[in-house]
Amino acid sequence: MNTQASDANAAAEVLSEEAVDALSRAHSASPETGSHRHEALLSARAANIKQSAVRDVFDISMQPGLVSLAGGNPYLQSLPLERLAATAASIIADHGLEALQYGGGQGTLELRTQICEVMAAEGILDADPENVVITAGSQSAQDVAAKVFCDPGDVILLEDPTYVGALNTFEAFEVDVQAVAGDEHGIIPSALRERIADLQGQGRRIKLLYTIPNFNNPSGVMLAPERRQEIVDICRDANIMVLEDNPYGLLKFDGVLPAPLRAANPDDVLYLGSFSKIFAPGLRIGWALVPAHLKQRYYLASEAVTLCPPTFNQLLVSAYLRDYDWRGQIDTYRALYAERCAALLSALEEFMPAGVTWTRPEGGFFVWLTLPEGIDTYPLLHKGIDAGVVFIPGAAFSSHQRPSNKLRLAFSAVPPETLHEGVRRLAPVLAEAITVK
């Protein structure tokens, strides 16, 4: 990654126009087909399918010269690429007829069995490979969950802010996503209870509570262990399925991992996992652990989307889990991300103007900044790019279209000295916004 500030201005010059385009598209509700006669052919849900600001900025943030604090990419440089190359070769040379052929829709039994070991490390000790469905990343697992559970107008409760990809996926099914209040320890149980009572009192059908309990994207917040069972109990009593998304669970910097909501609640939690953060997102291998009585429905819905997960990719992940020290690699990641998070927090202390506050995550990839009320961070993205730094404005992570005084910084892919430089570039942009206000 090029971290020279001297390159940043030239790159920013080139990028500004593209960035403005991206922003204006990201800010509009959905792409326009104008008055074309095919407009009449579109589904009602098509109008709900939106541009993700994160995905737009993804392209921009790959450009040299910019310090990208935008993308939540794992730091793959720490993987043993030469050895993985040899493994990939042997899979095709020795098992090519399987690796390149169609496979079962649920995924290979070997990988589903190994995934149960990964989930044991995450705190789920009773998972049965029979109830695991392998998906195209946890994104596809979210898509299938919405498909199986949600009719138009149904409610999914979720954290605000939450993962923009989940928002896009749910809204594509015409789901009404409704935020539940939280604090620095995650969802507040009493607020959840009240929200449910209020919505059910209005006759609304609440189907799912979508939650990222460990190191929420974008806030970095961890749901307090002592709130977890209460949240499941509240949902069970209201006949709401918990959709627990736990891609960052193993990336707690230190100390004991809190048990997932699924751990003690096999019938009431649909659990989503992913190899994107602990191994390699480019393979697009995630999974759902589905309550036994719903597994067949979930599996068939998944099969109707992709037929089967890619066989080669499953064999490569299986080899990685079988032949490599994957637990040691996670320890490497934990130490690496802990160091980067500390470097980011330290730079924020050094450079941020008065009036800016931020979260102090215990794991994951993200820090979440709050500016004074009344400042919209969206226009600041453009100014940040001009200054040679990219972040994601907070509005991306909420379903409502209102301006947000928040923004997300991702530290996972960025070395400490570059984080320092990025925050140094960002500070005057935020300071100016605060002064102008």
Next chain:
Amino acid sequence: MNTQASDANAAAEVLSEEAVDALSRAHSASPETGSHRHEALLSARAANIKQSAVRDVFDISMQPGLVSLAGGNPYLQSLPLERLAATAASIIADHGLEALQYGGGQGTLELRTQICEVMAAEGILDADPENVVITAGSQSAQDVAAKVFCDPGDVILLEDPTYVGALNTFEAFEVDVQAVAGDEHGIIPSALRERIADLQGQGRRIKLLYTIPNFNNPSGVMLAPERRQEIVDICRDANIMVLEDNPYGLLKFDGVLPAPLRAANPDDVLYLGSFSKIFAPGLRIGWALVPAHLKQRYYLASEAVTLCPPTFNQLLVSAYLRDYDWRGQIDTYRALYAERCAALLSALEEFMPAGVTWTRPEGGFFVWLTLPEGIDTYPLLHKGIDAGVVFIPGAAFSSHQRPSNKLRLAFSAVPPETLHEGVRRLAPVLAEAITVK
């Protein structure tokens, strides 16, 4: 593949119970969750998500001892696996940080550009990489099309029989799939016109015509070139989008390929392609070529399902298209499948009892058998397994739940002598059914 008849009985013995299970599940409309309180959480569409008989038989047909004429698998033994192994290794060793990382939601520009070359070979000369969206096989491209275009109750017109995976995908969106009459040259234009007038006269909203014009799965039928433009014109006049699925187009045994419906109709045909039949299904790489004015909507819907296609897989397909003689490999496949099709047809001539007729495809993977009226081929699957041969009963390929006197035989993955043995085993099963009737 073990072709010894002596092994077949033992294997069949073991398999029968599993097969019966599979059949009974396949024959039921959808899996049951009984009276569980979570039943109330399911979407209306969940009831439409069905078991595919083909996918069930897929598992069974992998067992040794059986001659499987069930699965439409390409014959990967003819691929240069050692060389592909080295290519895979160099992708990870030299480009691992890209191959294993997140990528753009539309797919890589390199592969989208190469896909335009593949489509040129298929007869589409004006494709722009900007309008190509890479998907998880053409199955996922079908899922996205249904999502973007179809509300519950909307109609998709299609051939009967047609691809079972498409039926499952469309029905998962509560689409009303309606068959259009065809003959040995595909959809009959006048029948299409009448069907549209009839349905639109009832106030029904017809969104798509889904068609596999080249070597339909399962019938093997090729849509006559002289009908193609008329079919697009009929659909354009009725404001119906044509969804053209062409995985087998390059696998015409000899002679000139007819131009796809998309070729001269860029605005009115959404075209689906796949590397599953011409390279490797286990990579799950397909694509959609979308009319320019609908591209952005289609792309965003695809991104909401899988975030991005797997990067490694795209790089491997790109390397294959760049560095290998992929056109030569297709010629190899064409000759191989031509020989197998001829062997199957010859064995049918030799063994089939009077009363059985079949298609004589000019390409693709499948031959479609018709038994006398009144015979249901579903129970014959069980008897076939007992006799050491597996096929797919015809009912799988129709949306209606009525018994079918048809069945599908796939020749693509089976050497000629094994095809001969499989038909030898199948013949007495069919003969008995005809006699009993």
